[in-house]
Amino acid sequence: MAYKRTELTPEQIDGQLAVCAGIRARNKQSGKAPLAMVDTYGCQQNEADSERIRGYLAEMGYGFTDDETKADLVVINTCAIREHAEMRVLGNVGQLTHTKAKNPDQIIAVCGCMVQQEHMAEKLKKSYPIVDIVFGPHELWRFPELLLEQMTRKKRVFAVDDAPGTVYEGIPHARDSKVKAWLSIMYGCNNFCSYCVVPYVRGRERSRRPEEIIAEARQLVAEGYKEITLLGQNVNSYGKDLDEPMDFADLLRAINDIPGEFLIRFMTSHPKDATEKLFRTMAECEKCAHQLHLPVQSGNDRVLKAMNRHYDRAKYLEEVALARRYMPDLVLTTDIIVGFPGETPEEFEDTLSLVEQVRYDSMFTFIFSPRKGTPAAVMPDPYSRQEKQVWFDRLLDAANRISAEKHKEYEGKRLRVLVDGLSDGKGGNLSARTGGGRLVHLTGDPALIGQFVDVTITGSNTWALYGEL
Ligand code: 5AD
Numbered sequence: 001m002a003y004k005r006t007e008l009t010p011e012q013i014d015g016q017l018a019v020c021a022g023i024r025a026r027n028k029q030s031g032k033a034p035l036a037m038v039d040t041y042g043c044q045q046n047e048a049d050s051e052r053i054r055g056y057l058a059e060m061g062y063g064f065t066d067d068e069t070k071a072d073l074v075v076i077n078t079c080a081i082r083e084h085a086e087m088r089v090l091g092n093v094g095q096l097t098h099t100k101a102k103n104p105d106q107i108i109a110v111c112g113c114m115v116q117q118e119h120m121a122e123k124l125k126k127s128y129p130i131v132d133i134v135f136g137p138h139e140l141w142r143f144p145e146l147l148l149e150q151m152t153r154k155k156r157v158f159a160v161d162d163a164p165g166t167v168y169e170g171i172p173h174a175r176d177s178k179v180k181a182w183l184s185i186m187y188g189c190n191n192f193c194s195y196c197v198v199p200y201v202r203g204r205e206r207s208r209r210p211e212e213i214i215a216e217a218r219q220l221v222a223e224g225y226k227e228i229t230l231l232g233q234n235v236n237s238y239g240k241d242l243d244e245p246m247d248f249a250d251l252l253r254a255i256n257d258i259p260g261e262f263l264i265r266f267m268t269s270h271p272k273d274a275t276e277k278l279f280r281t282m283a284e285c286e287k288c289a290h291q292l293h294l295p296v297q298s299g300n301d302r303v304l305k306a307m308n309r310h311y312d313r314a315k316y317l318e319e320v321a322l323a324r325r326y327m328p329d330l331v332l333t334t335d336i337i338v339g340f341p342g343e344t345p346e347e348f349e350d351t352l353s354l355v356e357q358v359r360y361d362s363m364f365t366f367i368f369s370p371r372k373g374t375p376a377a378v379m380p381d382p383y384s385r386q387e388k389q390v391w392f393d394r395l396l397d398a399a400n401r402i403s404a405e406k407h408k409e410y411e412g413k414r415l416r417v418l419v420d421g422l423s424d425g426k427g428g429n430l431s432a433r434t435g436g437g438r439l440v441h442l443t444g445d446p447a448l449i450g451q452f453v454d455v456t457i458t459g460s461n462t463w464a465l466y467g468e469l
């Protein structure tokens with residue numbers, strides 16, 4: 001599958017920024033400070049996309065609100081990974097009928113992965129007349145132009161053409177946190193796991209150039225960010241499409257070489273492409289968190305093959321052992337799908353036994369959800385939802401028990417953590433993360449937010465650690 005990467009030119013993004021300036025002038029003329037609400041569903045890539053949308057909106061002079069009744073513009077950034085995510089989005093778009101009835105000038109935009117599916121774009125067109133603008137991930141870079149078109153022509157705008165995708169630079173970000181930053185290193189996915197809609201909605205894998213990524217990382221460090229999370233659907237295939245190919249481990253080392261006190265995290269790694277070089281680099285780079293999200297999806301070889309994952313249980317277990325040899329303190333997390341079409345009770349037991357063997361620090365578990373257009377959606381699926389739910393509950397029980405046991409091992413230890421925000425949970429007013437990414441609640445001066453501090457772990461449960469300064 002030869003895909004020629006296309007990069008947008010700086011002029012194309014500058015053109016959008018000029019449109020932002022035009023909208024800013026328009027908003028100013030209207031005499032009131034306009035407010036926007038951006039509502040985000042789904043994964044970290046979507047969080048990062050929403051920061052770009054907010055970056056554009058800030059250029060247009062919008063302030064931000066979480067209250068849809070006060071918003072002049074509502075942007076809903078959607079997810080398509082499972083049916084549940086789509087139902088939530090549609091429910092919330094439906095709710096906006098009431099706010100729009102009270103404020104007919106309100107503009108409603110729906111974007112992201114869900115709308116990149118033709119049947120969903122059609123559904124919005126036909127059944128949700130309150131929606132004014134619809135655009136997929138490929139069109140995000142020209143959101144200002146789409147908004148201006150809607151504002152001037154007062155017509156509904158749909159921009160959801162299918163495309164392999166582009167690489168772009170220079171869209172401003174309005175970041176959510178002052179401590180932690182997302183940094184997209186690549187877009188799209190080439191893997192076509194048989195259950196997954198991502199390659200269809202986000203297009204082919206394409207990498208940003210290393211010099212752009214390193215410049216952005218330097219800038220983040222200069223602005224005082226203490227944690228940078230590199231994002232891609234499969235970071236281990238970073239750089240394969242570049243004129244001068246570069247691998248992910250080399251990129252990691254280059255970012256590690258940037259002077260300053262900060263942590264590097266990344267996600268997601270596909271087990272088929274994880275290498276010893278990556279684990280060695282992680283171990284050698286002092287700023288790289290000893291944290292690996294390595295989705296296994298299933299512990300059974302037949303199911304893994306049907307999922308088109310390109311590894312088997314033995315290879316996965318070898319990889320985990322190798323990663324732990326390089327980093328004995330590695331925090332390992334995973335994703336698992338229960339009830340893939342045709343998965344038998346015995347095959348599910350293989351997943352459970354893998355989980356007991358690996359002992360993940362935490363797990364994200366899902367019941368299979370058929371996605372239109374994917375091969376798995378048309379595979380025979382003889383087991384009922386109720387049967388799958390029983391398996392799922394067993395898996396969740398195991399995951400929770402193991403997380404609690406692993407957290408218990410931290411008690412009494414002294415750790416360096418990054419204080420990253422205020423906490424509303426019991427056990428303290430501040431939240432922090434360990435090097436491996438475990439959540440710690442503690443009590444202290446909010447001025448510590450953004451600092452690395454030493455804490456003693458005094459308690460724990462399945463979800464978090466409790467610490468004292
Ligand atoms: N059904 C259930 N879970 C899915 N995932 C991806 N597609 C599906 C689907 N159709 C899960 C995988 C992936 C995570 C992001 O979402 O476990 O790693």
Ligand code: SF4
Pocket residue numbers: 189190191192193196197198199233234270
């Ligand atoms: Fe989906 Fe597989 Fe790509 Fe992950 S690697 S986004 S599960 S197709």
